Each structure stands twice: as structure tokens, then as C-alpha cells.
Amino acid sequence: MRLSQMLFVTLREDPAEAELPSHKLLLRGGFIRRLSPGTYTYLPLLWRVLQKISEIVRQEMNAIGGQECLMPQLQPAEIWRESGRWDVYTQAEGIMFALTDRQGREQGLGPTHEEVITLLARDLIRSYRQLPQTLYQIQTKFRDEIRPRFGLMRGREFIMKDAYSFHANEESLRQTYQDMHRAYCRILSRCGLQFRVVDADAGAIGGPTAASQEFMVLASAGEDDILYTPDGSYAANVEKAVSIPPEAAPSPYDSVQILDTPGTETIDKLAEFLKISPTVILKNVLYQALYDNGMRVAVLLSIRADQEVNEVKLSNHLSRLAERYQASKLLTLTLADADIQSSWQGDPIPVGYIAPDLPDRCLGQTQKNLAPKILRLADQTAALMKNFVTGANEPGKHVGGVNWGEHYPLPEVVDVRKAQAGDRSLLNPEQILETTRGIEIGHIFQLGLKFSLPMRATFTDEQGSEHPLWMGCYGIGVSRLAQAAVEQSHDANGIIWPVAIAPYQVVVVVPNISDAQQMEVAERLVRELTAAGIETLWDDRDERAGVKFKDADLIGIPYRVTTGRSLKQGKVELTERATGQAIEIPIEEVVATLKERLEAALAVPD
Ligand code: ATP
Numbered sequence: 001m002r003l004s005q006m007l008f009v010t011l012r013e014d015p016a017e018a019e020l021p022s023h024k025l026l027l028r029g030g031f032i033r034r035l036s037p038g039t040y041t042y043l044p045l046l047w048r049v050l051q052k053i054s055e056i057v058r059q060e061m062n063a064i065g066g067q068e069c070l071m072p073q074l075q076p077a078e079i080w081r082e083s084g085r086w087d088v089y090t091q092a093e094g095i096m097f098a099l100t101d102r103q104g105r106e107q108g109l110g111p112t113h114e115e116v117i118t119l120l121a122r123d124l125i126r127s128y129r130q131l132p133q134t135l136y137q138i139q140t141k142f143r144d145e146i147r148p149r150f151g152l153m154r155g156r157e158f159i160m161k162d163a164y165s166f167h168a169n170e171e172s173l174r175q176t177y178q179d180m181h182r183a184y185c186r187i188l189s190r191c192g193l194q195f196r197v198v199d200a201d202a203g204a205i206g207g208p209t210a211a212s213q214e215f216m217v218l219a220s221a222g223e224d225d226i227l228y229t230p231d232g233s234y235a236a237n238v239e240k241a242v243s244i245p246p247e248a249a250p251s252p253y254d255s256v257q258i259l260d261t262p263g264t265e266t267i268d269k270l271a272e273f274l275k276i277s278p279t280v281i282l283k284n285v286l287y288q289a290l291y292d293n294g295m296r297v298a299v300l301l302s303i304r305a306d307q308e309v310n311e312v313k314l315s316n317h318l319s320r321l322a323e324r325y326q327a328s329k330l331l332t333l334t335l336a337d338a339d340i341q342s343s344w345q346g347d348p349i350p351v352g353y354i355a356p357d358l359p360d361r362c363l364g365q366t367q368k369n370l371a372p373k374i375l376r377l378a379d380q381t382a383a384l385m386k387n388f389v390t391g392a393n394e395p396g397k398h399v400g401g402v403n404w405g406e407h408y409p410l411p412e413v414v415d416v417r418k419a420q421a422g423d424r425s426l427l428n429p430e431q432i433l434e435t436t437r438g439i440e441i442g443h444i445f446q447l448g449l450k451f452s453l454p455m456r457a458t459f460t461d462e463q464g465s466e467h468p469l470w471m472g473c474y475g476i477g478v479s480r481l482a483q484a485a486v487e488q489s490h491d492a493n494g495i496i497w498p499v500a501i502a503p504y505q506v507v508v509v510v511p512n513i514s515d516a517q518q519m520e521v522a523e524r525l526v527r528e529l530t531a532a533g534i535e536t537l538w539d540d541r542d543e544r545a546g547v548k549f550k551d552a553d554l555i556g557i558p559y560r561v562t563t564g565r566s567l568k569q570g571k572v573e574l575t576e577r578a579t580g581q582a583i584e585i586p587i588e589e590v591v592a593t594l595k596e597r598l599e600a601a602l603a604v605p606d
């Protein structure tokens, strides 16, 4: 391809819309162009990258028996109502673009395809003889992200590979899940990425059987926090991570005392005022849970004050309690701010001085859609506390030396503490958790019966009896992966594409296009390289040599061949983008040398 004929526009300056190096470089290198927040045109150079990633994904999916298909993006609301996700996706989370068509029918633009594929399985899978099945597609997904940002990292329209598997039993599901795990490792390795597999949150359905893992590309710009042990035996998304909390200090209070603690609304202030460790203080955090039937529930969570609440774990627990409130799902969990507290229309709440027995009078009695009693929960760290300090339900006052059972009934005990760096590992207490950031590129998930039960997707076994299908789902963000590769592999001059996903493998640069010999050699090289199956770009633009070198570095083509001064000796310069190493080689050796180097770089791992 001749660059002089391409729509190739690079930018000198960093565009104002971008923060991350990868986002800046993709814009500057002419890979993407923004249309609106979260939507991008993939320009020809990036499209080649995306095609290469897709092809690697395809090969690895096919290798484990995946069958490629393509499902509609426009999805009728009914099937989302069948699975019970329409309200959550269009209202609570609001992630699904929804519209009403001219016939007045509600539709959504697919953010994911569990409903469509489960319906397909219900229609087409009848017998155990047809199982297992794995289908996948590579397609544009739509999500109305509240904060589209970082270019392709969090788009509102992006390319995903999503796969779904159906099974007669859990054992078969586990097998395919393992195959997927291996396939994902191969995909990311082949794309030249450094990554870590971490345990992920499996949502409210996550019992011990609902395994779920994420494939994280390690990068400081990542939006996910990962905790891991240095020996590599444990790694988890912080949403899911477990650990042993630090030891609590002994309490200085061995009998009950009322403590005058003016101006100590925060834990820091209180600990400093009383000169005690926060591990002696019990903090009581008020939330409001909103369920899908409109029911609001005030939740008072008690936790040891040096610890933070993991709201993902708390939401999962509250979701499991939905039935208690005649609901089927938790829609949202919000800290009870002043507005929420006043909407309860009850007694004023002593913010900063709340005790675990905050009276239910704080909730107005006649309110519709408000549970009359506070739901009280205690984290495990709270349940273990002795002679602790906590609020006295009165502004400016705390109590010390109080105990569960004696002074307050112990509420339902839950595990909703956020694991942190510095905690000991639960699996091996000698290992101390460390933290890093990652970009979630892939997610594999054992869904179990989550969709097949409500959507009645069943099969009959050898004995002729009917069972719901076991199901798994497996996603990879193809467009996000492309940018993550840049985030992980660039330098001050531009992108350094891993060879396997580079838009072109070689760029032939002619420093001076009015030099007939340079042009002639370049043309011959481009022809021979192309004939040898090497993807070659030819910079034949009427530009200064410096501009061409800068652009070649910016767009990150792995090898550059320059027809420069050494032509007189029958040689050209071969420069490797990643190392900057340049050698002069005879013109006749260019094709063979590059072929060898590219083959080595593209070798597929076993
Ligand atoms: P996130 O937590 O980053 O919002 P998710 O957990 O909602 O992602 P999944 O539903 O698991 O994402 O989708 C599968 C994959 O699709 C993700 O692992 C990610 O690589 C990609 N992906 C998800 N949302 C986006 C987005 N807004 N833009 C680009 N890629 C995305």
C-alpha cells in the first residue's frame, strides 16, 4: 500500500480530548477519530489491527470447538423481560439503549447476548445428544456507559467477541470453562500482551459453583484494582478478593462509659480525640437499597472502623435478600445522604454518632414502599469486636466498652469487607497481598442455570426427563484489547505494535522520492516483500525524510526499510521499531531476513 494514496493524517500535537498515552497515540497516529463521546471511526490502519486480533480470536475459538455465528443487535424487550433483566438494564443500570419502534414495540440495542442465545437454545436444543454446544460471534456492542472515556477502553459502541456454551451438566460446563481459560491465555499471549488471570465477582448468583475469572492486562491506567500474592498463588479483582484483616488492638475500655466526643463525626477525628486505634471503633454505615418492586430498605451496616465496605459484596448479599421484600432483584444501593434520610420522614439521624441500635423511628411509619424496619447487618470484623467504642445515637457522644449480646443484639453477620494491600492471604497467611491495576480484556463466567431457568431452556436426558441447560458465557473486548496493547507497548516516539497485531509488518521509507534509484529499489522491495506474504506499507509521500521517520515511529510498524545513502553499496537500512536497532543489509537479503524475523515473532505458543 502506498502511503501517498492513503487517507493518512497524523497529528503533531497531543489532542486535548485524550488523557492516556494509548488514546493520544491512536488519535495522533491516524488510527481512530471520535464522532461523539464513546463512538469512534476505526480508520483503515486500526481496522487492520482489529481484523488481526479477530482472526487470532477466531482461530483459538475454533480450536476448542466454537462455532461462529452472528446474532441481531436489535433485540425485543420481551426476551429481556423473560430473563428479568429489562428493568435493570434499561432503568437501574441504564446501560442498554432502548427505543420504541414504529409499531410501538420496545427494543434494546444489544449490550450482550445471553437472552438471544438462550432463546435460540430453547428452540433448537432438545436432547442430551446435541450437547455440549459452543457458539460465538464478533460484533459491535452498544452500552450507554455513564462515563465513556479513554478512547476505545470504555466506548458506547465497541467490538466484542462473546461466546456462550450449553451443557447437560455442571461437569461438562467446567470442562468447556477450562478450555476457554486456556484459549484466552493463548489469545492474549499471541497478541503480545502481558496479563494476569484473576478471580472475579460472579454477582448475586455467585455460590461456590459460579466460577468467574477476568483476564487483566497490567497497566497503571487500568480501571480495575487487583490484589495478588507475590508467590502468584492468588490473584483477584478487589471486588471479589478475600483476605485476613489485620489484628485488632486491645480495647482500653473494660466497662461501659459514655464518652463526650464533640466534633468527632469522622473515624480519624474520633481515633485522634480518644487516642485509640480505629480497630477498637465500630462504625455504622447507613445505606438505602432499592428493589425492583419499588421497595426501599434502610440498611445499617456495622464494620470495624479501620476497614472499608466492599459495596459489590454488600449488593450481592442484598440481592439475595430480595425475596424478603417481595422483590426479585436489587436495583441500586446508595449511601444514605441527607436527601435520602429526609425522604424517610422519620426522627433526625445523629450522623457521625450512629449506634448499631439506631431506632427504627428514623423511618417514617406511614410511608409506602419503605420497609418499616432498618435492616441491620454486621461484617465479620464487627462481630469479633470486644469492649468496643461506637456512636451513642446522640450528637457529640460515643460509648466505650460495649459488647454484642450484652448491649446490642448481634445482627445478621455478613462478609462485606474490602480486602486491601497489606492484608494476609486467606490461602497462605504468610503471603501479604499486594496491589496493581489492570485493564479487563476478557471475562469467563459459569452462569449455571441463571438464564435457562427463567427462560425455560431445557433438554431431555437419556431417560427422557427434562432438565434446564447448564450455561457459560465468555467475552473479550476486541477494540479494548487493541488499545490495551498500545498502553502496554509504546515509547516517547509512538506505538510499538506487537508483531502479530501490527497493521503492517514492514514500512519501506524512501527518504527522497525525486531520487530515481531510491524509488526504483523501493518499488522492487515492496513488490518482493508483498509477494513473499509480508504486509508492507510504502512511504512514497512527498515529505521530508524526518517527517517520514517520525511517522513510521509514531504508527509503530515493527520493521522499517530505508532506501538511503548506502544504496551506492547495494545496501538498505533495516530498523527494528522495538529496539531502535539499525543494520545495513544487501538489498537481496531483505526479504529473507524479514521473513525469518517475522516468523520467529509470530511463532504460536504450544
Ligand atoms: P467493565 O467492568 O469494564 O465495564 P464488563 O464487566 O461490563 O466490563 P463484560 O460484560 O464482561 O464487561 O464484557 C466482556 C468484555 O467486553 C470486557 O471484558 C471488556 O473487555 C469489554 N468491554 C466491556 N465494556 C466495554 C466498553 N464500554 N468499551 C470497550 N470494551 C468493553
Ligand code: MG
Pocket: 440, 443
Ligand atoms: Mg466483566
